[in-house]
Amino acid sequence: MSKETLAFYEEPRIGVFVCDCGSNIAGHLDCSQVAEYAETLPHVVYVKENLYTCSESGIVEIQKGIKDHNLNRVVVASCSPRTHHPLFSSSCAEAGLNPYLFEMVNIRDQCSWVHMGKRDNATHKAKELVRMGVAKSAGLEPQEEIESSLIRKILVIGGGVAGMSAAQALAGMNLEVILVEKSSQYGGLLRQVNTLDTGEDALESVQALAGEISTQEHIKGYLSSEVRDVSGYIGNYDVRINTPDGEVADKVGCIVVATGAVSLIPEGLFEYDGKQVVSMMELEQQLKHNDLSAKRVVFIQCAGARNEQREYCSRICCMMAVKNAMLIKEKYPLTDVQVLYRDMQMYGTHKEQMLWNARGMGVRFHVYDPADPPRVAGGNVSFYQSVTNEEVSLETDLTVLSTPLVPRSDAGTIANMLRVPTDQNGFFLEAHAKLRPLDFAADGIFVCGSGRYPATSVEAKTQGIGVASRVAAILFKDKLVKSAIVAKIHPESCVGCMACLSMCPYEAISYNPELRVCEINEILCKGCGNCAATCPSHSAELKGYKAEQLLAQIGAL
């Protein structure tokens, strides 16, 4: 910013806009009195009371005020900055005022609405809040938004149905994709599955997808490869990949984690031996190779799930059991099939219907009590049936254990490499289960498929496509524009003690050994101000929240 532009801001000319918010504010405190009071405050040259400041006419008033009165600071006393700051600051910018010279005072959510029936007190508090906001605004400085370039290329880790779907959707938007798969083939877990619940052949379905991937010109695939190292930040990551032909280095703008999960091997559970007592995956194999000879089959649900060690429900194993029970009944109608369960997790209309159909085909379902789980001995499964208050004993040729999907053993390594969190079970943890289900808290990194939580193949695919649109929303911009509310370190006074470095939760600070000072990466900085509060020499400061600015606000108490 040039000297002349800065000079314009030196002598504050503050405009204050007091909002009635209809009767939301004016109904509980005297806005006209607040406005009158604002006129008496230092540096205030213009005051206006509006019925609705956020309405079009209210915005025009602010913009007109800026022009007519040559305002170089604007304060709006109204609702919460959490909802309305962006609207007002961008309106200031439209009128030619740097948006960082805008300050908001919350006299609705934190005043008129919480002091109802105390009109005088609320009016007095609103005046004090305006006084504090005006004092802070006088010390505000213009800032320039931070811009950074974006590399239109994406790294997808994992070539199961989730990763392939993400890669395919991204490539379909003409974005370049690097797809890294650890094993020698694409397809993930579904390669071992027999028939999907939709009736499709699982292997064929992933092979079809893999075929499309391999002919897509925008996708560079690396099989039998692993990501070795990742550094950088959203828009500009440096990645190194170990491939059978040696190390490959590249640059990408975003990263997608689609590393899936594995099926628990039920060692030590229900007399598991891989012969008479098998896992669901082993049953899939038997069905695939048509070598099911058992005449009596018993499924035990929640084998190794929803217990003290693994509290979660794996969501998909009930559906798998019902699917396979029906397949057995279709192929071998005389085979007796019984399912022992705790709760049937058959969510959604399609699965609900499957359960009805299975009952119609003669599959029998019995509830068991987790406190008194079924006992498997020889060719016999016995359990306590609470409905009839009886011990029931079933003769069986094959016992199938419905085991949960569990995180891969190397999920933690990936999490550390990307600096993203996992949950208490070891699955990758999204930024917010409802609001940002496919994002990590770290900008530019996304997650889809079973690595996030056990998912069906349809869900994994949907998530993969969803991730592609999240990524596209970032990478189709010309450049990354970021709020200027970030920290700054003054190298003249920084003594290089690195106190700030260890406090920064976002690893945005690094030590420059040549200059012997700490430096901030503005793209990684999230503007928390921890470094500023820690720095013993007051060299680190948070723009827009500098100590002088805050102290001025507190000083006007």
Add this chain to the structure above:
Amino acid sequence: MGQEFNPKIITFACNWCSYAAADLAGVSRVQYPPSMKIIRVMCSGGINPNYILKAFERGADGVLVSG
């Protein structure tokens, strides 16, 4: 009889949690004494001890740091 004691309370509230909670209190019309005022910060970890001292110096009876 002396006047009723109305403590002046200054709260430093984190933008992402406590400040949002204070907004929610407003939306829910939860009522509290007007002698309490909130100053928004971007993280409770960014509060310089000087801010707290300054608040006391300016006559606060209590300072709440919430984040």
